[in-house]
Amino acid sequence: MRQLSKSKIISFRQCPKRLWLEIHRPELKDDSGSEAVFAVGNQVGEIARSIYDPTGTGLLIDTESMGWDGAYERTAAWIASAEAPLFEGALRIPGALALADVMLPEGSGSSLRWRMIEVKSTTKVKDYQRDDIAIQAYVAEQAGVPLSSTCVAHIDNEFVYAGDGNYQGLLREVDLTEEAVSRKDEVAEWLAGAQLVAAMENEPEIAPGPQCNDPFECGFCAYCHRDLPVAEYPLTSLYRLNADKRQALEAEGYLDLREVPDERLSDVNAWIKEQTIKGETYFDAEGAAADLAKYPGVPRFLDFETIGFAVPAWADTRPYQQLPFQYSLHLREEDGTVHHDEFLDLSGADPREALADSLIRHCGSEGPIFAYNASFEKRVISQLAADVPARAEALDAIHKRIADLLPIARSRFYAPSQHGSWSIKAVLPAICPGLDYGQLEGVQNGDDAQQAYLEAIHPDTTPERREEIRRQLLDYCELDTLALVRMWEVFGGRSAPVA
Numbered sequence: 001m002r003q004l005s006k007s008k009i010i011s012f013r014q015c016p017k018r019l020w021l022e023i024h025r026p027e028l029k030d031d032s033g034s035e036a037v038f039a040v041g042n043q044v045g046e047i048a049r050s051i052y053d054p055t056g057t058g059l060l061i062d063t064e065s066m067g068w069d070g071a072y073e074r075t076a077a078w079i080a081s082a083e084a085p086l087f088e089g090a091l092r093i094p095g096a097l098a099l100a101d102v103m104l105p106e107g108s109g110s111s112l113r114w115r116m117i118e119v120k121s122t123t124k125v126k127d128y129q130r131d132d133i134a135i136q137a138y139v140a141e142q143a144g145v146p147l148s149s150t151c152v153a154h155i156d157n158e159f160v161y162a163g164d165g166n167y168q169g170l171l172r173e174v175d176l177t178e179e180a181v182s183r184k185d186e187v188a189e190w191l192a193g194a195q196l197v198a199a200m201e202n203e204p205e206i207a208p209g210p211q212c213n214d215p216f217e218c219g220f221c222a223y224c225h226r227d228l229p230v231a232e233y234p235l236t237s238l239y240r241l242n243a244d245k246r247q248a249l250e251a252e253g254y255l256d257l258r259e260v261p262d263e264r265l266s267d268v269n270a271w272i273k274e275q276t277i278k279g280e281t282y283f284d285a286e287g288a289a290a291d292l293a294k295y296p297g298v299p300r301f302l303d304f305e306t307i308g309f310a311v312p313a314w315a316d317t318r319p320y321q322q323l324p325f326q327y328s329l330h331l332r333e334e335d336g337t338v339h340h341d342e343f344l345d346l347s348g349a350d351p352r353e354a355l356a357d358s359l360i361r362h363c364g365s366e367g368p369i370f371a372y373n374a375s376f377e378k379r380v381i382s383q384l385a386a387d388v389p390a391r392a393e394a395l396d397a398i399h400k401r402i403a404d405l406l407p408i409a410r411s412r413f414y415a416p417s418q419h420g421s422w423s424i425k426a427v428l429p430a431i432c433p434g435l436d437y438g439q440l441e442g443v444q445n446g447d448d449a450q451q452a453y454l455e456a457i458h459p460d461t462t463p464e465r466r467e468e469i470r471r472q473l474l475d476y477c478e479l480d481t482l483a484l485v486r487m488w489e490v491f492g493g494r495s496a497p498v499a
Contacts, residue, residue: 438480
C-alpha cells in the first residue's frame with residue numbers, strides 16, 4: 001500500500017488517470033506555471049504563521065531537515081502535550097498522509113484539543129477546497145488527533161494593509177467542521193479507490209473530457225490528447241461558446257467549427273463559420289475609418305502592466321488589487337512620425353505617485369488616448385486617481401480622453417487566423433504579421449510580465465538579472481502600444497492590412 005499525499009488524493013478526485021500518471025509517469029507532466037502558484041502559497045503560509053503565532057512560540061515542521069519519520073514523530077509529540085501552535089504538522093495513517101497548515105491548541109492536559117486551519121490564497125472557499133479539508137480532517141482524526149474544529153482561512157480581499165507589517169485581518173475563516181465530519185465515509189471511499197488506481201499495472205483508459213481542466217488544468221493534457229484528431233478550426237475557435245455546449249457538440253462528432261450546422265450557432269459564430277469557410281479576411285475599411293473620425297486630434301496609445309499581490313506589499317492596498325508598475329505610451333504625429341514614452345519601476349517600492357506624475361506629463365492635455373479593451377486602462381486610472389488624490393484632477397482628465405480600439409476591431413475586422421478571438425494577440429498577426437510577440441525574449445504576455453516583475457523586485461535577484469528583466473518588460477510593453485499604432489493606421493486608412 002502506498003502512502004498517498006492529500007494532493008495525490010485530490011488528483012484522483014479530478015481524474016484517476018491523472019493520479020496513475022503522477023505516480024508512474026511523472027516525467028510526462030508539464031509543470032509550467034506551478035512554480036508561481038507555489039510561490040504565492042508559500043508567501044501566504046508565511047504570513048499565516050505570523051498571524052496565528054505572533055509571539056513565535058509555535059513549531060514549524062520542516063520535513064526536509066527532519067526527514068519524514070522525524071517529522072511524524074515530532075508532530076505526534078507536539079500534539080500530545082504542547083500548548084503552542086503547530087505549522088505544517090505531518091500526519092499519517094495507513095495509505096495516506098497530510099501536512100496540516102495550522103493547528104492551534106485549545107484547552108490543556110487531558111482536555112487538550114486542536115483547531116485545524118487550512119490556509120488558502122484564494123478569496124473564497126472553492127469546492128475542491130472542501131474536498132481538501134475533508135481529507136485533512138479524516139487523516140487527522142484517524143491518526144488520533146483530537147480536533148475541536150476544522151476550517152479554511154482564505155484571503156479577505158477587503159483587507160487594507162496599513163504598511164506597518166501587521167497582517168491581522170488578512171485571513172477570513174470559514175468553519176467546515178460539520179461538513180468535514182459528515183464526509184468521513186466519502187473520504188474513505190476516495191482513499192480506497194485511489195489505492196486501487198495506484199496499484200494498477202497499466203494506466204486507466206479514460207478519455208479526455210471536462211475533467212482535464214476542472215478544477216485545475218491537468219499537466220498531462222498534452223500526453224492524453226496526443227492521439228486525438230486535431231481540427232484546423234476546433235470548436236474552441238468559436239466566439240464565447242460555453243464549455244457545456246462545446247462538449248455537447250463534440251460528443252455528437254463535431255470537431256471542426258465548419259461542420260457545425262448554422263442553426264446550432266449564435267449569429268456571430270455562424271458568421272465566423274462563414275468567414276472561415278471562405279478563408280477570407282473581412283475588413284470594413286469605410287466603417288472603421290468613420291469610427292476613428294469621431295476621435296480627432298493627435299492620437300496617443302496607452303498600455304499598463306499591473307501586479308496583484310496576494311499579500312499586500314504597499315500601504316493602503318488590498319489583496320490582489322491591480323497596481324500599475326509600468327506603462328508604454330506611443331504618440332503618432334500627422335506626418336507618421338512616432339514618439340515613445342515609458343515608465344517602469346523595479347525598485348519594489350510603491351510606484352503609484354511617480355507613475356501618476358510621469359503619465360500626466362507624457363499624456364499632455366489634448367487628443368485621444370487609445371487603448372485596447374480600454375475598460376482595463378480606465379479602471380487603472382480611476383483607481384490611481386483615488387490612490388493619489390493630489391493628482392486626481394489631471395488623471396480624471398486623462399480618463400475622459402481614453403478611447404477603445406476593441407469595439408472597432410470586433411465590428412470591422414476578422415481573419416480566420418484569429419480563431420474566434422479579438423484579443424490584440426489574435427488580431428495583430430492578421431493586420432501586421434511583422435510584429436510578433438513570439439519573437440520577444442522572456443516576457444511575451446501579461447502573466448509573464450507579472451512573474452518577471454516579482455522576480456525583479458525579489459531581494460535575491462542579482463543586478464544583472466534585474467537589468468535583463470527590465471529590458472524584457474520594456475520591449476514587451478512597447479510592442480503592445482506599437483501594435484495599437486499599427487492597428488489605428490490600418491483602421492484609419494493610413495496603411496493597408498496584409499492580405
